[in-house]
Amino acid sequence: MKSLVKHAIVLLFVLIVSTQTAAAAPQWELDPPHSSIYFSIQHIYATVRGNFEDFKGTVIFSPDDLAGSRFDFEVQVKSINTGNSKRDSHLNSGDFFDSKKYPQMTFKSTAVKHVADNRYVVEGTMTVKDVSQTIAVPFHLLGVTDHPFDDKSEVAGLEARMTIDRLAYHVGGGKFYDMGVVGKDVDVLISLEVTRKK
Structure with missing residues (x-):
């Protein structure tokens, strides 16, 4: 009887460990292309759009x-691209990002929470220039499927949208906002395709 109980306990332990291992959050690799x-901001009456071309991240x-689960990102500020080299140089200058002094923007997550269905929120610290603030970023899990070009891999899609007050991060001193030239609210869209081996 004691032997049967011992075996049952061992089996239960193995099942618990197996379940935990199967559920453990995997690490995904960014598919850079x-x-x-992306971001957009108001310029008088027009909407200016752009993106950051150089960034890396850890997606677990x-x-x-x-x-x-964890989401950590590092963005190279000088990779900003609005389709206008003169404007990009101005954005990299001390008037805005001052990318020579502050070359990276970072986000380090502290918690990931489920909201409903395929909607989640990741909480963490975002650092831009000399300012670090705790933010909550809502995102959607668009889906997970077998990779069409590699049957040994999976591919997942994630999309996040948020609005950032650039003045709260010292991106510009407010002069151009007061003049009615450049808005303070920046709409951000993060679109990620990530892969992992099965």
């Missing part, structure tokens, strides 16, 4: 293991 950080995510 299919991942982008599973809906079954949110405690073990």
Whole structure:
């Protein structure tokens, strides 16, 4: 009887460990050609759009293991591209990002939470220039499927949208905002395609 109980306990332990291992959040690799950080901002009456072309990130995510999930990103500021080199140089100057002094923007997550269905929120610290603030970024898990070009891999899509007050991060001193030239609210769209081996 004692032997039967012992075996049952061992079996239960193995099942628990197996379940935890299966649910552990995997690490995904960014697919750079299919991942982008876009932004848009008001210029008088026009909307100026652009993106950051150079960024890297750590994506560890599973809906079954949110405690073990993590999103950390680093963006090279000088990679900003609005389709106008003169404007990009101005944005990199001390009037705005001052990319020589502050070459990177970063986001380091502290928690990932489920909202409903395929909607989540990642909380963390975003640092731009000399300012670090705690923010909550809502995102959608667009789906997970077998990679069409590699049957040994999976591909997932993630999309996040948020609005950032650039003045709160000292991106510009407010002079151009007071003049009615450049808005303070920046709409951001982060579109990620990530892959992993099965």
